[in-house]
Amino acid sequence: MTQQGQLIGGRYRLIRPLGSGGMGQVWKALDETLDSDVAIKELWLPPATAAAERAERLQRAAREARNAAKLRDHPNVVTVHDVVVENEAPWIVMQLVSGGTLQERLAKKGPLSVDAAAKVSEALLKALDAAHRAGIVHRDVKPANVMVDASGGILLTDFGIAANQADQGLTGTGVVIGSAPYLSPERARGEKGKAAGDLFSLGTTLYEAVEGVSPFHRETATGSLHAVAYDEAPPPKRAGRLTPLITRLLEKDQDRRPKISEALALLDPSLPATKRETVATPRAPQKPKSAQKPKSPAKSTAPQKPKSAAKSAAPRPKSPATVAKPSTSGTSAAGSSGGGSGAFMGWLFVAAVVLAILYGENEAFADWVSEGLHGDVSSAQVGDCVHWVPPEGNEQRGWVQVPCWSAATGFTVLERRAGSNCGIPAIVRNTTAKQEIPVYGPGNRTDYLCVMPKPENDSDDDS
Incomplete structure (x- = not known):
């Protein structure tokens, strides 16, 4: 059992726990080689995991950590320094952020203002743009994976690691694990996650940030998966100028979601609201309903209210x-x-x-x-x-x-x-x-x- 003061990888001394979730626990630790503080995340593996599956997951964790390390210079990404194995479990060594998660911020102080949410939107879009250009799909964008540092900076963490450990997905037996409300519809249906799925998860995160509630959270994980796949999010009430962006990010059809460049354009406060809405892909026109002959009328007991x-x-x-x-006098119009x-x-x-x-x-x-x-x-x-x-x-x-x-x-x-x-x-x-x-x-x-x-x-x- 992991304990305070334990040395991980012969280098990282655990100081105190910072938080935990369904996939592991994050500690503050001291890098004794560089004499600097770091965050280190222990990824838990199911105790009954077969040897072959355990080895494959360790390799996957190392591969994903290396991918995330490609983004170490991005200002909106939590830097991954190292990945080590201790007692056959992977540990991810990361930049220590002085602050907390967006999830904690929302729980303590309530929804963000439109301007604050716009700042979060811009930071996360730029982080995802860098990741996608590097061929990395996050697959786990949610408030718990967004860090807000002491100076108000926004950083995205856990690139692909938790997602690859079946957090927010379906296991081989179809058991739902993790935060299903933040999945994309395609992942909820069991399809492979793509870059467009990160944008849907971002839309869900931003919706919760301004509205104070998750649009697809239900009483059970199965209910949340169904909501993600088939239910429309309630129209935002507090999103203001962010409404066109959030609405487009939450398109069920991944081909209709905006590219990151379009999404950033929708954030431009100098753009009138009507212009922001025109960035959206036009919907196919609805066919008019078939004409009906009037049926025998039924007498209404309530008086008819006046129309507009x-x-x-x-x-x-x-x-x-x-x-x-037509007019018969003078020159026609x-x-x-x-x-x-x-x-x-x-x-x-x-x-x-x-x-x-x-x-x-x-x-x-x-x-x-x-x-x-x-x-x-x-x-x-x-x-x-x-x-x-x-x-x-x-x-x-x-x-x-x-x-x-x-x-x-x-x-x-x-x-x-x-x-x-x-x-x-x-x-x-x-x-x-x-x-x-x-x-x-x-x-x-x-x-x-x-x-x-x-x-x-x-x-x-x-x-």
Whole structure:
């Protein structure tokens, strides 16, 4: 058992423990050869490890330490000085950082400010850039592996060592070990870690740094792995100008994550927010939902709340002819704008005519348009027309006001009653016959719209 005062590798005298985790323990030690303080990490191996596997892990630890040593001159990387073997266990000798980890800082003082998190972002991006250029993938970026020194400097530690010892990964038997919430989705699915995985782990680290919570932490390691692979992180609330960066780093598709140069550009405070967002790879446009014919409407017991003023204030065209009719006096707008502008206005005019015809004649098209583009039913008066948009999934839909010439028009308002219902017998409610629609009136009063189907659809109505 390791004890204080023990000499490691015939050179490093253990002074006191600095911390421990699932993969080992870090000590402050004295390099008796150079008479200088160092940090030395003991990597624990499972006690039942077979001889061949133990030898392979020792070789792997030595190889990874050598790789990390390539970055010894980088200001944002904890320098690795040496790797030694004591009692068949690997020990990694590193630069002693006077300070603590980002994890400890967050636990003691809470989330970072946006500016402080931006400083951490820049330092870690530069450290990862140096590593990736040297062919090194960290695979274990997390707050516990980010050091904050006494002067506020940011350093990344444990390059590839803990990851290669199955920390944050899957063992050969599929048992989850380590800090699963900081894995990349591809590693959570059992794929080999690549440089893009470090950027996802950085995104998770930065999210926690500004929000104060890990976006993918769940009650169990299996739950965390599932969250990493399939759940979207909640939208950041405190990230400010870092939101575009964090959002892009947390892309599930590794090909959509930014390159480090792009990520650094997103950090530029002189760049307007809209410019920072345009650095992101554009998403594929979503296909419009298939048009649905209106189903038999169900009477809502709650009054329809008014929609935004912008929608309800939009003027309602009276007929397709009104929309499409060109001016007959003077020079046309298209002709007065020159060749190019005239052609454009001509095409615009044709498009307006086609859309107006479709909206007035094609019921499926009009139904689709009516799902989100029409007026507040609360403002409907006698003679106006309304349309029922059936709910779909979790979307809140219902009655909307539409132009009476629209093919989507299903009902006409016969009467608007203030504070009293329409007296429609229960036997005809919730059918395609006469309806009453509760809406909000002045002073939050409940009014009722008494509506009936369009005349051409009302052949079965006996009133």
